[in-house]
Amino acid sequence: MLPVEDTLVTYPSGAVETAATVAHVRDLTDGRRAVLLDVTSVHPVDAGWPDQGADRAVLRSGTDEIIVLDCVVGATDGADLYLGRDIPVGKGTEGWAFVVVHIVVGDCALAEGDSVATSVDVGFRARTSAGHTACHLASLALNLAVADRWKKEPRSDALGTPDFDGTAIDVSLITENTSTDTYRLGKSLRKKGFVTGGLEEALPTIERFINATLATWVATDAAVHIDRDGDRLTDRRYWALDLPGQTLRIPCGGTHVSALSELGSLRVILSMQDVEGTNVLTMVTRVG
Structure with missing residues (x-):
């Protein structure tokens, strides 16, 4: 049965x-x-x-x-x-x-x-978990980097920053030691108050800001853990990061490292493409 x-x-x-x-x-x-x-x-x-x-x-x-x-x-x-x-x-x-x-x-x-x-497979799990933790960190750093581009008050992320990632995300892919996130910068996002003008020209500055932020966070060796409401598949689970002075929580059903030191280093690369008339921002985050 x-x-x-x-x-x-x-x-x-x-x-x-x-x-x-x-x-x-x-x-x-x-x-x-x-x-x-x-x-x-x-x-x-x-x-x-x-x-x-x-x-x-x-x-x-x-x-x-x-x-x-x-x-x-x-x-x-x-x-x-x-x-x-x-x-x-x-x-x-x-x-x-x-x-x-x-x-x-x-x-x-x-x-x-x-x-x-x-x-x-322990090694594969570890590399995939690193990619997933890196994805969450990079999304938070991206939100900080573009926080001044909002004309309206959007929803906030775990840091209290305007949540560009959660608002604009189209596809997220977690692989071994890598995450690839794509964001649609179309009419819907602009109606929500995000200013897309000049974003492509600003990508090098935004990228440097993100990478500096990630380096600062990784240097804290903050603990990572999964908070959960229960042990069943449908019970709510949260990625939790114990940064100095605050704990961040993001709903997540995946697997993760247990401390940021396990990542070694992080590097984000940003690019923008036109996809059928809509600008799409891609963020690739690599571990190590």
């Missing part, structure tokens, strides 16, 4: 291995197989905001080691299983369970009730 409760997840605490029980196995139309566990340390791709990819991982059962080909968020009403963007309801919908779906080869021998252990 399909689970009636959300999957328990241990990756927010930094876990890379977890003992689990197989809750459900289902064949997919592409010939692969979906494995649902009661608990997992494997970070899945989120359906709503797929910025961070899935962990590299294996499921160990006895002497067998089963490679996790992909890992995604799914949802079930007890009868059907929906994956990723095919999920028809929002998280927390009554009568639905949200689950982590481990996708494996079609001939794997796992069955409901089997005991397994999830094991995540």
